[in-house]
Amino acid sequence: MTARYDGQAEWYDDYIGPGATADIADLLGPGEGLCLDVGCGTGLYLDAIRSTGRTVVGLDRSADQLRLARRRDGAPLLQVPFAADTFGTVTALWVSTDIDDFAGLIKEAARVLLPGGFYCSTGYTPVSTGRTSSSARTERWSSTPPTGSRADTGARRGGAKAGSETGSA
Numbered sequence: 001m002t003a004r005y006d007g008q009a010e011w012y013d014d015y016i017g018p019g020a021t022a023d024i025a026d027l028l029g030p031g032e033g034l035c036l037d038v039g040c041g042t043g044l045y046l047d048a049i050r051s052t053g054r055t056v057v058g059l060d061r062s063a064d065q066l067r068l069a070r071r072r073d074g075a076p077l078l079q080v081p082f083a084a085d086t087f088g089t090v091t092a093l094w095v096s097t098d099i100d101d102f103a104g105l106i107k108e109a110a111r112v113l114l115p116g117g118f119y120c121s122t123g124y125t126p127v128s129t130g131r132t133s134s135s136a137r138t139e140r141w142s143s144t145p146p147t148g149s150r151a152d153t154g155a156r157r158g159g160a161k162a163g164s165e166t167g168s169a
Helices: 007-018 024-028 046-050 063-070 101-114
Strands: 035-037 053-058 087-093 113-124 132-140 164-168
Touching: 007 063, 024 046, 024 087, 035 046, 035 101, 046 053, 046 113, 087 101, 101 113
Parallel strands: 035 053, 035 087, 087 113
Antiparallel strands: 113 132, 132 164
């Protein structure tokens, strides 16, 4: 099966460009431990995540995207599942429109997060009209998305919310 961005990695890398990382470190804040970057693509955000003190592991379905990421960064870049309670942080940066089952991604993020782990997702809102219309969501989960939270789409098992939301339209 061909991943969505196979054959388009160079275009994607040129289109998004290095300037895309400007707010990532501020959004994450300082941290430590392992961070899984889901949908790491060509690796544009790996260094910004690492600059927060975290040890980053990139994950992407597209072998073509990972090929470029490996040229850019020495972080472990994988296409495999992980054990439960492995990561202190999980990021899903600008992938909400690229993953058909985003609720499944959130469930999997909750599964691999350590108790009290930090989840950060950025993406376009349903009413986005361009690159300037986006939102960011960060939450600290006990091990699953908090019931009733915006991150709770299909992953209802409880948990305590302790996060913030920022956005611009």
